[in-house]
Amino acid sequence: MTRSMKEISKTIVNYVVDNEEELVNKVMRHDEMSHHHDTHDLREIFFRFIQRFQAHLVSDSMIEHKNMPLIDSDTDRAELAQSVSVTAIIDGLYEMSKTIWTMFQQEVQDRFNLTSDExxxxxxxxxxEIKQGIKEVLSAHVEATNRREDQFHEKLDEISVPIINITEKTAICPIIGKIDExxxxxxxxxxxHQCRDRKITQLIFDMSGVPTIDNIVASYLNSVIQSLALIGxxxxxxxxxxxxALTVIQQEIHFDKVNITSNVQQALQKAGIISSQQI
Structure with a gap:
C-alpha cells in the first residue's frame, strides 16, 4: 500500500464532514425515525456519532469515548429517556452505519481510489463505532431507568412513613405495608431527622398495618427505638x-423502655391526650 492509512483517512474525513448533514437527513427520513415525536435529540446523537467516527478515522487508535460521549451528562440521559426510546436510537445508529457504508461503496471508493484493504x-x-455507540446507549438507558426507580422509591418511602403531629411534642407514625431492609x-x-428537627419527645409507632417482618427488619426496628431514645x-x-411479636422474641430484642399498647386510642389515652370517656 503506497499511501498511509492516516493520509487517506484525513482525505475521507473531509468528505464526511462536507456530507454529514445529508447523512443525518437520510437517517431521519427512515420510517423508524420519521414517525418519532422528538427528532431534535436523535439528530444530536447522530451528529455526535459522525463526529466520533471522523475522529476515529484520523486517530492511530480508538479515541477515548469518555471524552466524546454520545450522551453528555446525567441530566441529558434523564431527559433523553423521557423523550426518545432506546430502540429508536439503536435503529438510528444501525441505519447511520448502513448509510455511511453505502456512501463509501458508491461514492468514496471511486472518488479516492480506495483499495480493498483501505x-x-x-x-x-x-x-x-456502532458497537460502542449501542453499548453507550444501553448503558445510559439502564442508568436512567435505575435513577427513576430510586426516585420513585424515595418518594414512596416518604409517603409510607409519615410522621403526624398530634400535639406540639407528640406525633404518630403509622407504618403500612411490608418493611424490607x-x-x-x-x-x-x-x-x-424528623423528631430532632420538629422537637418531638413522644412518638407512637402504629404497627397495625405491617403484616410481617423478618429478623433483619426486627433488628432495624430495635435500632430505631434505641436511637430515638438517645435523643430523648x-x-x-x-x-x-x-x-x-414472635420474631422480636426470637431475636431476643427487649423493649424495656418502650410503652406497648394494643391500639392507637390506648396510646393516646396513656399519653394523656384523650380521656377514657372519649374512646
Whole structure:
C-alpha cells in the first residue's frame, strides 16, 4: 500500500464532514425515525456519532469515548429517556452505519481510489463505532431507568412513613405495608431527622398495618427505638401482631423502655391526650 492509512483517512474525513448533514437527513427520513415525536435529540446523537467516527478515522487508535460521549451528562440521559426510546436510537445508529457504508461503496471508493484493504479498514472502524455507540446507549438507558426507580422509591418511602403531629411534642407514625431492609433503613433515618428537627419527645409507632417482618427488619426496628431514645424521644408501639411479636422474641430484642399498647386510642389515652370517656 503506497499511501498511509492516516493520509487517506484525513482525505475521507473531509468528505464526511462536507456530507454529514445529508447523512443525518437520510437517517431521519427512515420510517423508524420519521414517525418519532422528538427528532431534535436523535439528530444530536447522530451528529455526535459522525463526529466520533471522523475522529476515529484520523486517530492511530480508538479515541477515548469518555471524552466524546454520545450522551453528555446525567441530566441529558434523564431527559433523553423521557423523550426518545432506546430502540429508536439503536435503529438510528444501525441505519447511520448502513448509510455511511453505502456512501463509501458508491461514492468514496471511486472518488479516492480506495483499495480493498483501505475499504475494509474503514468498515472495521465503522463496526467498532456502532458497537460502542449501542453499548453507550444501553448503558445510559439502564442508568436512567435505575435513577427513576430510586426516585420513585424515595418518594414512596416518604409517603409510607409519615410522621403526624398530634400535639406540639407528640406525633404518630403509622407504618403500612411490608418493611424490607431498605425501608427499615429509611425508617431509622427519617424518624431520627424528623423528631430532632420538629422537637418531638413522644412518638407512637402504629404497627397495625405491617403484616410481617423478618429478623433483619426486627433488628432495624430495635435500632430505631434505641436511637430515638438517645435523643430523648419516648416510644410507644401499638398494633403489634402476634407473628411480629414472635420474631422480636426470637431475636431476643427487649423493649424495656418502650410503652406497648394494643391500639392507637390506648396510646393516646396513656399519653394523656384523650380521656377514657372519649374512646
Amino acid at each position: 475499504l475494509l479498514h474503514v468498515h472495521d472502524l465503522l463496526n467498532k 431498605r425501608r427499615g433503613q429509611h425508617l431509622m433515618n427519617h424518624t431520627l 424521644v419516648n416510644i410507644t408501639l401499638t398494633g403489634v401482631r402476634s407473628n411480629i
